[in-house]
Amino acid sequence: MVVRRYDTEGQARFLTFSCYRRLPLLQDPRTRDALAEHLERTRQRLGFRVLAWVVMPEHVHLIVLPADGRIGPVLRGIKQGFGRAMIGRWRKCGAPILDRMMDPRGTTRFWQRGGGYDRNLRDLEEIRTKIRYIHQNPVRRGLVAEAAAWRWSSAHDYGGPNGVVSVWRGWSG
Structure with missing residues (x-):
């Protein structure tokens, strides 16, 4: 099945991508x-804006505004670079999880194949709804009692200065 992407300049995108086989590869703080730092470096290099983000133990949610409307380079920049770096790091130390990250062809994978979930956000209310969803994800999972307590999220950025990932608040929210 081919996933259709609608690259529209000026339109925010809600993205979800998961670790291979939903393994908790992001469990370790x-x-x-490292993923938050990589996201910020990639944001600076490619010039996209981040409206919200959260890193969960086995998946990531983002709302981004690509500089030119194209989401492909953003996804590749985030996923490929980070996945390769982590696999390389874990190979050096002989991490046992690598055995579970091998696909049927013998390729070690960090991320589930494909682009994940991608939705164009067409208006401010959709953006607000998805930001609330993203920020409440760790609370719903029982990881924290309050959204701002989860360090790997933009929830605390909306109440104070930016953290590791620079969050763009100029979207009129």
């Missing part, structure tokens, strides 16, 4: 820190 150091791995989540």
Whole structure:
């Protein structure tokens, strides 16, 4: 099945992508820190805006506004670079999880194949709804009692200064 993407300049995108086989590859706080840092470097390099984000133990949610409307380079920049770096790091230390990350062809995968879930957000209310959804994800999972307590999320950025990932608040929210 081919996933159709509607690259529309000026339109925010709600993205979800998961670790291979929904393995909790982002369980370790150091791995989540590394992903947040990688997201910020990729944001700076490609020039897209981040409206909201959260890193969960086995998946990531983002709302981004690509500079030119194209989401493909954003997804590749985030997923490929980080996945390769983590696989390389884990190979050096012989991490046992690598055995579970091998697909039927013998390729080690960090992310589930494909682009994940991708939805164009057409108006401010959709953006607000998805931001609330993203920020409440760790609360719904029982990881924290309040959204702002989850360090790997933009929830705390909306109440104070930016954290590791620079969040663009100029979307009129």
